[in-house]
Amino acid sequence: MLKIQEIREIIKLVDSSSIDEFVYEVDNSKIKLKKQSGVTVVTEAPVVKAAPVVVAPVAAPEAAAPAPAVEKATAEAPVAVDSSLHKITSPMVGTFYQSPNPESPAFVKVGDKVGEESVVCIVEAMKLFNEIEAEVNGEIVEILVKDGDLVEYGQPLFLVKEN
Structure with a gap:
């Protein structure tokens, strides 16, 4: 099944x-x-x-x-985004999760401050849960995918206004 x-x-x-x-x-x-x-x-x-x-x-x-x-x-094509914003992209094909489990709050929300090593989401690939880090210091401006969505390699997940 x-x-x-x-x-x-x-x-x-x-x-x-x-x-x-x-x-x-x-x-x-x-x-x-x-x-x-x-x-x-x-x-x-x-x-x-x-x-x-x-x-x-x-x-x-x-x-x-x-x-x-x-x-x-x-x-349904996405609208043009501000080129000054940093895109956090998916490093692999998998399933996007905003929180470590369904009962927990999301790692980040719009307006949250993040550091280079801040975990912003999880991408599950082949039963492995991979934590995705922000890699920049800044503020989350937009979340581009929904919880449970399938994501592709290189697909933008978040837009971050760098400090």
């Missing part, structure tokens, strides 16, 4: 790829992802017997169909 985080990663990968449908079957579980008008649908149902996994890209029915997805992506 896949964990919810693994399912989220699969959804993101399918969403960012050119395939329209993805089916994954293992043991007594089946996950089917299908793109419809820019929306990803997830269903999970028990399977009577296991079958080999087959992944095949499905050709788009019309050449004009991808255009709305491109428009959507550009509409």
Whole structure:
């Protein structure tokens, strides 16, 4: 059985790829992802017997169909940020966490002062929890990702106004 985080990663990968449908079957579980008008649908149902996994890209029915997805992506593009602000970036691909556990407060909030060795978040990669340090002295101006989001290598996580 896949964990919810693994399912989220699969959804993101399918969403960012050119395939329209993805089916994954293992043991007594089946996950089917299908793109419809820019929306990803997830269903999970028990399977009577296991079958080999087959992944095949499905050709788009019309050449004009991808255009709305491109428009959507550009509409969600981040706005230009002040170049004088320092970006704390993710050193790896993984899951972003603002606190050491769900019951604890966030490491930092907007307006907090940080030092070079201040831990600002955790990025989980392959079951390892990696503490990310600010690397600069300053004040947190903006948090660019949400708790539990998947982050890419080099993706900006925080904007810091340096002292």
